[in-house]
Amino acid sequence: MTTKLKAVAAAAFAVAGLSITAAQAQDVTLRMAHIYTPGNIWYDAAEAYKQAVEERSEGAITIDIDHSGMTGDWPQAIEGLLIGTNDIVLQSVGTLDRYDTIAGIEAYPYLVRDLDHFKETYFGDLGRELYGEIREKTGFKIIGAGYRGARHMTSSVEVRSVEDLEGVKLRVPPLRMYRMTWEMLGASPVPMGVDELFTSMQQGVVDGQENPLEIVESQKFDEVQDYVVETAHVIGAMTFIFNGDRFEQLPEDVQQVLQEEGDRVMLEFSDRMADDEQALKEALQERGMEFIEVDRSAFQARLGDMPAEFPELADWVERIQASAE
Template sequence: MLRTMIGRGLATCATVLGIALATTGVARAEDIVLKMAHVYTPGNIWYETAEAYKKAVEDRTQGKVKIQIADSGSTGDWPQSIEGLAIGTNDIVLQSIGTLDRYGIVAGVEAFPYLIRDLDHFRKVYDGPIGAELADAIAAQTRFRIVGAGYRGARHLTANRAVPTLEDLKGLKLRVPPLKMYSMTWAKLGASPVPMGVAELFTSMQQKVVDGQENPLEIIESMRYDEVQSHVMETAHVIGAMTFIFYDARMKRLPEDVRTVLIEEGRKAMDDASTRMAAMEAEIKKRLQGKGMTFVAVDRDAFAAKLADMPDAFPDLKPWVEKIRAVK
């Protein structure tokens, strides 16, 4: 009798536990720990986006899925972090889509100059059918799965002098991310691009190893480039997209309901970040001006015209460029 009662009690507990897990939307998730890496520091919007994603996933799964974050580049810079996805030391990396172009050219379309026009166009591209198609193409070519797209703001050129025209760019030693798209863009514009990791950039500008760099305003502010650069040229040459990057094969091995949570909350976190960033750009500009930086208008049409034949240099990207430009 006692054995029967205990057996029934255990069965009842198991049933209740099964119902509780099912109602969380992650019925099969047990003690899943995912390691995320990024290079952003406390106070930066992308640092906060990572924290918001962690909280949303853990809350929605009632702690059955946990995300451990290594921030501020504590486990390496972004190329090392992405390599960590392939070998399994990382499960998620927060970085721009274009950083995957070393694994497959299609990801480089994110950094294509004068392609995304504004925030409205950004959302129509990345949140629409083109964005879904692009994510699948990137996964097929690079083995990495992108989740969500966060408006990073426009990238601008900085230097210690005004550079209002293409003529003024000649001879400018310009640090660029170690990606083919950026190097070709600035070489065609007349500068002398110097591929370099971000970790050494501040010191390189301080010691005059390079004359300038290009980044969104939030990076210029958070990395304190105003301390070593005096002018911001409003080139707005790239409107980039941040994303959560997973190793596709490993992600597919997760329970389907876990993948659903990771994808849905990732998209929401990036969408929220897009809204925040759009509101922040004007505020950041004012703060940088208050710190002594001079903002210089440039003839963007002249810059874009100089790059008109760029699609021909990237035949694999040309169809994507045309599709994205056609989105109204």
């Protein structure tokens, strides 16, 4: 980690010892929604955020959590931020792509290189500027960035090269960035929610999907998929999403606690996720999945027209890529 990143992390952890009084916080109760189930790392991250905020505020801020998609899938949960049924949603930055393309930068293929570049992108000045633009254009306030590990393709059919993708029906999240990526790679993307994905793969409606290994493992996709194709096409960012206007109506000290603890928790779980990636791979191999190494440069070469499809992101792509050099 660079000296700059060490300073960012140190600052995030240094403020964790501060607290606010019940009078200052005015007994704020917030409702969080997410789709992750017990045993998943992001389920644990939500619980850690709840605990950290409640302890630091001495109980003046309470976070109630609806987990496992209890109140709907992630698009419904984010809609809940707009109508006021949710205050916080734990989900990736790119899920806000449906509100403005700027948020789709998170899912831009082969953009973020590794964990250190991830932290440079999201926890420095560049990240603050990016989140500010997302706030301005989508209306949502984003806190923290959790390294999800690389997204890989899984499949019930053998894929050893980019040419093998021809005709493969691949489930993608219902977001334009993912659909365009896999169309350019030669697959036949099928947008659908994750709640129907397992059954769709089991019944052959789709041949495969793409996600970080923690999703593959926790959702037991090994039961309906034979291969993990190590495309590593996206390194995504999990985050805490708020309705921007309502967040700014909270007392400033409450905003500070939510911001600082969110950053701290996501830094902590980024490192935990990085430590877990190899163990997840080994667990899936033990369950019978075959991991296939592919020529990622050949995949990336197929995506040469991506900048033309998303010209509004060109400046951000250039700046993020340059920050890795």
